[in-house]
Amino acid sequence: MKYRFLLKKGIAVLIAGLLKEFKVYGPVKKDGFPMYGNITAPGDLNLLHSPTHISPKQHLFPQRETLLRFSSGEYPAVEPVVEAEEQALFGVHPCDIHAIKLLDRVFAYGTADVNYLKRREKTIIIGSNCIPDKYCFCKGVNTMTVESGFDLFLHNIGTGFLVESGTQKGKKLLLKYTKTRKANKGEVKKLSQIQNQKKEMFVASINADASTLPLIYSGSYNSPVWERIGSICYGCGSCNLVCPTCYCFDVRDDIKLNLKEGERYRVWDGCMLEDFAKVAGGHNFRKTRGERLRHRFNRKFQYQVDKFGGLFCVGCGRCSRTCLVNINIAEVTNELIEESNKRP
Amino acid sequence: MNLSKSQTNVLDISSPYISRLARIERVARVTEKERLFNLSIEDGKTLGHLPGQFIMLSIPGFGEAPISISSPPDKGNRFEICVRAAGNLTNALHNLTKGDRLWIRGPYGKGFPVQDIVGKDLLFIAGGIGLVPMRSLIKTVLHERSSYGRMNLFYGVKSPDEILFKDELLQWGKAGNINIQITTDKPHPEWKGHTGVVTTLLPPLKIDETKTAAIVVGPPVMYKYVILSLGDKRIAGHDIYLSLERRMKCGLGKCGHCQINSIYVCQEGPVFRLSDIRYLREAI
Numbered sequence: 001m002k003y004r005f006l007l008k009k010g011i012a013v014l015i016a017g018l019l020k021e022f023k024v025y026g027p028v029k030k031d032g033f034p035m036y037g038n039i040t041a042p043g044d045l046n047l048l049h050s051p052t053h054i055s056p057k058q059h060l061f062p063q064r065e066t067l068l069r070f071s072s073g074e075y076p077a078v079e080p081v082v083e084a085e086e087q088a089l090f091g092v093h094p095c096d097i098h099a100i101k102l103l104d105r106v107f108a109y110g111t112a113d114v115n116y117l118k119r120r121e122k123t124i125i126i127g128s129n130c131i132p133d134k135y136c137f138c139k140g141v142n143t144m145t146v147e148s149g150f151d152l153f154l155h156n157i158g159t160g161f162l163v164e165s166g167t168q169k170g171k172k173l174l175l176k177y178t179k180t181r182k183a184n185k186g187e188v189k190k191l192s193q194i195q196n197q198k199k200e201m202f203v204a205s206i207n208a209d210a211s212t213l214p215l216i217y218s219g220s221y222n223s224p225v226w227e228r229i230g231s232i233c234y235g236c237g238s239c240n241l242v243c244p245t246c247y248c249f250d251v252r253d254d255i256k257l258n259l260k261e262g263e264r265y266r267v268w269d270g271c272m273l274e275d276f277a278k279v280a281g282g283h284n285f286r287k288t289r290g291e292r293l294r295h296r297f298n299r300k301f302q303y304q305v306d307k308f309g310g311l312f313c314v315g316c317g318r319c320s321r322t323c324l325v326n327i328n329i330a331e332v333t334n335e336l337i338e339e340s341n342k343r344p
Numbered sequence: 345m346n347l348s349k350s351q352t353n354v355l356d357i358s359s360p361y362i363s364r365l366a367r368i369e370r371v372a373r374v375t376e377k378e379r380l381f382n383l384s385i386e387d388g389k390t391l392g393h394l395p396g397q398f399i400m401l402s403i404p405g406f407g408e409a410p411i412s413i414s415s416p417p418d419k420g421n422r423f424e425i426c427v428r429a430a431g432n433l434t435n436a437l438h439n440l441t442k443g444d445r446l447w448i449r450g451p452y453g454k455g456f457p458v459q460d461i462v463g464k465d466l467l468f469i470a471g472g473i474g475l476v477p478m479r480s481l482i483k484t485v486l487h488e489r490s491s492y493g494r495m496n497l498f499y500g501v502k503s504p505d506e507i508l509f510k511d512e513l514l515q516w517g518k519a520g521n522i523n524i525q526i527t528t529d530k531p532h533p534e535w536k537g538h539t540g541v542v543t544t545l546l547p548p549l550k551i552d553e554t555k556t557a558a559i560v561v562g563p564p565v566m567y568k569y570v571i572l573s574l575g576d577k578r579i580a581g582h583d584i585y586l587s588l589e590r591r592m593k594c595g596l597g598k599c600g601h602c603q604i605n606s607i608y609v610c611q612e613g614p615v616f617r618l619s620d621i622r623y624l625r626e627a628i
Contacts (some may be wrong), residue, residue: 067361072404076445080359110597110611111360128348221625249601251361252595255405262405269593271600279591280409280430282544285604295626298605322398341600 003162004180005187006154011161012042017177018088025059026088026090027052039090047091047156049131051316055096055244056089057103059266060119067115067251068264081263084118091128091154094146095138096312099244100125101149105308114312124169129247132202133146135317138205139199141213143314157190204320204330208337210311217302219343220336221294229332232325233272237339239296239319239327240270245304245312248276258274271296299333346433356404360596363402363447367443368440369422372510378428378473380414385421393417395481395588396615400446400595401425406436410592412477413451414590416484427506453593453614456481456585461557464583465493467549468522469570471500471542471562475494475508476563477587477614486520493555495522501543503528504535529556542566546573546612553578567628571618581619588614588627 004016018024019039027048028037036052036059039045044051061241065230092100100120100202100223127150130136138144149172155162162183165171240246250269255262269276272292277285286292295303300313313329318326348485370382388587392397393413402408411429415424458481460500466485470478485492497516501507505528517524525545527538538545542562557572560567567586574584590602590609602609605624621627 067359070404074445076365076404076447078362078404078447080362084358113596114359133481247598249593249598250601251408251599253402253405253407259405263400264408266593269599269601271603274599277531277591279564279589280428280434281563281589283589285564285590295603299603303603303606316622 001156002164003155003167003183003188003191004174005183006161006163006178006180008160010178010180011045011047013040015042015045015090018090018173022086022088024088025056025091028210045090045254047088047128047154047243049097050133051093051116051136051318051321052129053318053322054242055099055220055316055318057099057247059087059089059094059122060100060103061116061247062246063256064265065115066263066265068285069261071261072085073260079166081203082114082118083163084115084122086122087119087125088124090126092125093130093148093316094127095136095143095316096127096244097127097146097149098143098314099316100247102308102310102312102314103120103247103305104308106304107267109308112137124151124171124173125149125166127166129153129155129198132204133199133317133321135321135328135330136201136315137202137204137206137317138315139202140204140330141210141311141313141315144198145195155191157187157194159187159190162187164193174330204317204328206337213311214302214339215331215338216333216340217298219340223336223339225332225339226290226294227288227292227337229327230288230293233289233293233327234324235272235289236324237270237272238322238324240272241268242318242322244314244316244318245300246270254270267296279321293327297329300329349386359507360408361500363449363520363554365445366448368442368444368446371441372464374426377506377508378426378476378508380424380438381437381450382422382424383446385423386445388421390419390424391448392452393423393480394455395458395484396477396611397451397453398477398595398614399448399450401433401437402453403433403436403440404447406433406594408447409433410452410595412480412587412614414476414479414482416487424544426473426479428473446468450595453610454612456559456587456615459487460486461559461585462491463493463555465552465556466495467551467556467558467562467574468495468497468499468580469473469542469558469562470497471566472502473508474561474563474566474587475499478559479509479512481559482516482520482522486516486522489520496549496551497522497524497541499524499526500521500545500566501528503530504532504561505535523551531572541569543569543573546577549577551577553580556583558584560584564589581622582617584618586616586621586628588616588621589612 107113
């Protein structure tokens with residue numbers, strides 16, 4: 001039996017235990033909004049059923065991260081900075097676990113990204129199940145459930161949690177900090193009922209098989225959809241910010257007032273921002289917002305898929321939820337599917 | 345923080361952002377806007393580049409930028425870059441003089457596949473500062489001039505005062521036996537040569553399309569038209585080499601800025617065969 005049963009109050013005990021070894025981050029309510037925040041006491045945690053506004057990617061790939069410290073002068077000296085501490089990400093939903101698995105591939109590809117990989121190495125992930133809101137469409141991109149990529153996964157079945165261990169590390173932590181028992185048949189049945197019920201709860205959907213989406217996007221390059229959504233888009237980059245698989249960044253220098261020491265850091269950048277693809281000579285390779293939207297959507301459904309395998313949209317719906325002008329990634333995709341069906 | 349010079353290497357825990365120190369040995373004015381920098385790498389080791397590759401260059405506090413290497417491959421620790429003052433970093437670079445130090449990392453990207461063009465007639469088409477990376481290749485092939493067939497260099501500039509490497513061009517023509525033609529976009533009172541965009545030089549050219557390789561480097565707008573003209577000459581896509589410019593922040597295939605459809609220019613480029621990127625809708 002792969003599930004262990006944990007009483008509801010066991011969560012607080014588990015958190016208290018984890019806090020002894022890790023910095024713990026998990027879902028909290030901030031100003032009424034679901035956020036991913038620092039957990040300093042078991043009571044801080046608010047195991048939410050809906051997605052957080054910003055994904056847990058911020059704890060593996062921080063919004064601002066120092067890469068080097070340097071001193072200028074006749075012989076500029078440099079010191080690499082790799083900041084990673086033991087951390088536990090608590091209450092990560094399946095979509096976000098899928099996203100982290102994609103980021104793992106991205107940052108290990110080619111020249112390994114030390115900063116990300118060290119942080120990842122020191123991170124344990126404790127997943128939890130969720131209930132879709134009207135923007136969620138993980139079912140349509142096959143990320144509703146997750147088989148790996150977590151150390152522990154907590155399935156809420158009402159009377160308590162069915163805990164699944166994904167790694168030996170997770171198993172040990174469970175043993176060390178909680179008292180669990182084997183889940184009984186009734187509880188496992190309850191879980192499969194919940195999962196079946198969840199399938200029926202989605203409002204948003206993708207009206208084609210996920211495996212056909214790269215081809216559909218490839219065929220939709222000249223679709224009028226891009227210009228139309230481009231005409232209402234503000235180019236604000238909020239979608240980039242909240243996306244769990246957006247990983248583009250800018251590299252900048254900060255220098256102290258003494259003009260002798262400083263640091264080189266990276267900071268999240270967004271392909272929706274106007275100067276993202278602009279070169280020094282002034283040429284902008286994606287001048288219009290429509291072109292930039294097309295690029296962003298294609299990165300999720302085609303370009304990165306070609307490169308890394310696996311859809312880079314995990315169906316969390318965050319970009320749609322945050323968009324100021326209600327550009328909805330599932331609706332846009334369905335429109336492209338419809339157009340593609342009409343094509344001879 | 346008090347870092348000594350020696351700590352630079354000791355603390356290196358293979359962060360790909362760590363750079364090597366390079367010293368400016370010579371600065372030469374090329375035109376009003378461009379300077380040629382001769383750099384020596386302080387660790388004494390070679391840069392180990394191929395023509396067409398680039399480095400990430402930085403000055404502490406001013407950030408980093410991709411800069412193409414303008415000198416041919418060299419076993420020593422010297423190399424050259426030719427830089428136009430266009431932004432924060434490049435303006436700061438123009439203020440540096442002999443003896444100043446800066447950081448470099450790389451070389452990055454794929455350069456020109458020199459072995460694939462051996463024995464061929466070479467048609468170089470450069471626009472503006474596109475001659476900078478092309479200079480590395482030209483100097484490389486001129487080093488073994490007899491291994492190649494006829495060579496033509498068509499070079500388009502906005503105005504005569506923007507012509508780069510004037511003395512070298514003369515030398516390449518004479519000693520290197522390259523037919524060099526320069527054109528300015530618009531008429532200029534002091535310009536007696538050809539006027540018109542670079543593609544206007546192509547129609548009279550007689551080539552053997554079965555043994556010609558075309559190498560094209562220029563501003564983004566140039567490629568579409570040059571490719572059409574090369575099509576008229578029946579040069580096949582796999583014999584056309586292009587070096588594409590894109591914004592780059594990391595050089596490591598991560599930051600996303602140089603992405604064209606599903607490829608990263610810093611990894612798969614900047615030099616491409618036309619036949620390899622024809623299917624990429626945003627390449628040209």
